[in-house]
Amino acid sequence: MKIYVIGHKPSDLDSVASAVEYTEFLQRSNKYKDSELVAAVAGPPNKETQFVFQKFNVDLPVNIDDVTIGPDDHFILVDHNEFDQRSEKVDNEKILGIVDHHKMKVDFKRAIKIDLRPLGSTSTIIYEEFESAGIKPTNKTLALILSSILSDCVGLKSSLTTGLDSEIANKIAKELYIDLEKLTFEIFKAKSDIEGLSPEQIVKKDFKIFDFGGKKVFIGQAETVESEALLNQKDVLINALKEVKSKEDVQYGFLFITDILKINSQALYTNEDEKKVLEQAFTTQGHDRIADVGPRMSRKKDLAPEIEKIITSK
Amino acid sequence: MKIYVIGHKPSDLDSVASAVEYTEFLQRSNKYKDSELVAAVAGPPNKETQFVFQKFNVDLPVNIDDVTIGPDDHFILVDHNEFDQRSEKVDNEKILGIVDHHKMKVDFKRAIKIDLRPLGSTSTIIYEEFESAGIKPTNKTLALILSSILSDCVGLKSSLTTGLDSEIANKIAKELYIDLEKLTFEIFKAKSDIEGLSPEQIVKKDFKIFDFGGKKVFIGQAETVESEALLNQKDVLINALKEVKSKEDVQYGFLFITDILKINSQALYTNEDEKKVLEQAFTTQGHDRIADVGPRMSRKKDLAPEIEKIITSK
Numbered sequence: 030m031k032i033y034v035i036g037h038k039p040s041d042l043d044s045v046a047s048a049v050e051y052t053e054f055l056q057r058s059n060k061y062k063d064s065e066l067v068a069a070v071a072g073p074p075n076k077e078t079q080f081v082f083q084k085f086n087v088d089l090p091v092n093i094d095d096v097t098i099g100p101d102d103h104f105i106l107v108d109h110n111e112f113d114q115r116s117e118k119v120d121n122e123k124i125l126g127i128v129d130h131h132k133m134k135v136d137f138k139r140a141i142k143i144d145l146r147p148l149g150s151t152s153t154i155i156y157e158e159f160e161s162a163g164i165k166p167t168n169k170t171l172a173l174i175l176s177s178i179l180s181d182c183v184g185l186k187s188s189l190t191t192g193l194d195s196e197i198a199n200k201i202a203k204e205l206y207i208d209l210e211k212l213t214f215e216i217f218k219a220k221s222d223i224e225g226l227s228p229e230q231i232v233k234k235d236f237k238i239f240d241f242g243g244k245k246v247f248i249g250q251a252e253t254v255e256s257e258a259l260l261n262q263k264d265v266l267i268n269a270l271k272e273v274k275s276k277e278d279v280q281y282g283f284l285f286i287t288d289i290l291k292i293n294s295q296a297l298y299t300n301e302d303e304k305k306v307l308e309q310a311f312t313t314q315g316h317d318r319i320a321d322v323g324p325r326m327s328r329k330k331d332l333a334p335e336i337e338k339i340i341t342s343k
Numbered sequence: 344m345k346i347y348v349i350g351h352k353p354s355d356l357d358s359v360a361s362a363v364e365y366t367e368f369l370q371r372s373n374k375y376k377d378s379e380l381v382a383a384v385a386g387p388p389n390k391e392t393q394f395v396f397q398k399f400n401v402d403l404p405v406n407i408d409d410v411t412i413g414p415d416d417h418f419i420l421v422d423h424n425e426f427d428q429r430s431e432k433v434d435n436e437k438i439l440g441i442v443d444h445h446k447m448k449v450d451f452k453r454a455i456k457i458d459l460r461p462l463g464s465t466s467t468i469i470y471e472e473f474e475s476a477g478i479k480p481t482n483k484t485l486a487l488i489l490s491s492i493l494s495d496c497v498g499l500k501s502s503l504t505t506g507l508d509s510e511i512a513n514k515i516a517k518e519l520y521i522d523l524e525k526l527t528f529e530i531f532k533a534k535s536d537i538e539g540l541s542p543e544q545i546v547k548k549d550f551k552i553f554d555f556g557g558k559k560v561f562i563g564q565a566e567t568v569e570s571e572a573l574l575n576q577k578d579v580l581i582n583a584l585k586e587v588k589s590k591e592d593v594q595y596g597f598l599f600i601t602d603i604l605k606i607n608s609q610a611l612y613t614n615e616d617e618k619k620v621l622e623q624a625f626t627t628q629g630h631d632r633i634a635d636v637g638p639r640m641s642r643k644k645d646l647a648p649e650i651e652k653i654i655t656s657k
Contacts, residue, residue: 313506
């Protein structure tokens with residue numbers, strides 16, 4: 030029997046790295062010792078993930094799409110829990126456990142092991158598990174943990190960062206002689222690599238559609254270390270945003286260009302209504318279809334709630 | 344008749360600079376033209392203020408304590424409104440107007456001009472007044488406005504920064520060929536200069552005492568560009584914090600050491616109760632009387648509210 034330790038789709042760094050980290054933890058702490066533990070990834074790893082695994086010379090996990098699942102095989106989910114985020118290969122009845130830092134929405138017919146902690150990344154939880162068990166992670170795993178924290182916590186600058194994320198990242202960086210700022214820059218440079226992407230692909234690279242008081246609102250976000258490159262393409266991006274709005278049939282559409290080194294976001298909008306929403310939500314002024322919204326980086330915590338307040342009060 | 348344009352006590356950069364800026368605005372827009380407009384400071388300017396005025400070669404305003412107020416003289420308050428923050432020389436009946444960005448608590452027997460806007464600094468409001476009137480501030484005044492925004496908005500990284508603060512600061516920096524990051528570093532290096540201060544003076548350099556559900560809570564904050572220098576004095580600072588707690592008769596006491604370049608705060612505490620409050624409020628762990636609380640920099644918005652939640656729920 031095999032147990033696949035697997036993250037969400039589409040995969041990101043924390044989901045892939047935490048699969049590898051947790052597999053190491055389970056092996057070294059002698060859990061499930063009658064089974065073969067296999068780290069897996071749901072779909073192809075993104076550029077950020079490829080960069081980090083290559084940099085620290087770690088083998089990428091097996092792509093679950095290339096695997097034939099046997100009748101006795103089971104799954105442990107890392108960095109996700111909801112049905113829609115799981116690989117199609119994951120059978121709900123075969124899930125043994127979940128390690129995650131997101132809000133939970135599940136429906137199980139039986140009790141399973143669930144470890145959910147409100148920390149900045151799943152890798153932070155796994156570090157804590159290693160610590161509690163008194164096992165020292167390998168240096169490769171430490172490097173993956175550090176990279177995942179920096180990725181999910183945006184270089185420890187996102188408002189979702191907890192004190193523990195910050196402390197653990199600093200501890201690992203010190204131990205491995207890694208410069209936090211430099212590694213963050215490299216990860217986000219890889220992550221925000223838009224070479225070969227069409228304007229529409231950039232607009233839809235990372236988006237959510239919200240229902241704010243009955244109105245559908247598209248909020249896209251491009252996190253980058255080089256915002257000028259994106260701002261120079263403002264006009265084509267706004268045209269792409271208009272098209273996406275029409276295709277997705279939403280009333281409001283925004284694309285936030287978030288410079289994670291300057292700790293600042295600028296919002297692109299397509300019309301006067303959206304301009305007014307931004308101006309009220311962030312006490313700013315739009316000029317020529319762009320508005321500076323200040324040091325706000327988290328869609329979940331800083332951006333969407335302010336937009337929601339204005340739109341629902343209309 | 345003289346009109347003194349004056350900031351709060353103890354004075355800080357925005358309070359002193361906005362007095363100078365607003366005096367220029369009133370003079371150049373021909374307001375109060377039968378009076379002599381005089382920029383004034385409530386008490387001696389601090390190191391940060393001295394640095395900025397010297398750097399941009401601007402004369403410091405007159406110290407109101409050195410002035411004999413005539414019976415016809417009046418006042419315009421900038422960057423404050425509450426009675427307790429005013430210079431003793433300011434007569435409530437002689438206040439003509441207020442320009443401010445803080446919460447308002449006043450008690451006037453007559454209507455006066457009040458311009459209160461929820462922006463990051465009073466200087467941002469004054470910049471907007473110049474713009475509305477179509478008057479271009481002098482370069483010296485632009486440099487003061489920029490410096491004040493960077494100071495109050497902690498290099499545009501504080502959660503109190505609005506889109507307008509961010510936009511105006513960037514615009515001025517571009518126009519004057521000033522490097523935002525470098526100027527922020529210089530201002531905060533001057534501001535956090537602790538040379539010659541006793542541990543108690545450091546603990547009380549910037550503090551507030553709160554009432555959280557009937558419990559008195561001291562929250563001190565030392566903003567710095569070189570947190571290591573303060574952390575190296577941890578033991579004497581904690582002893583000073585203990586003494587301050589006893590003198591001020593508070594139940595809880597915290598000293599946050601906020602590194603404004605790393606965008607991170609570390610909290611010093613004196614006992615197990617305080618440790619538990621920090622651990623719950625910020626999902627962190629205290630070790631040896633210090634806890635990393637992550638990228639939180641604003642006492643008003645990020646630190647005090649989280650501590651209040653935990654203490655009032657006890």
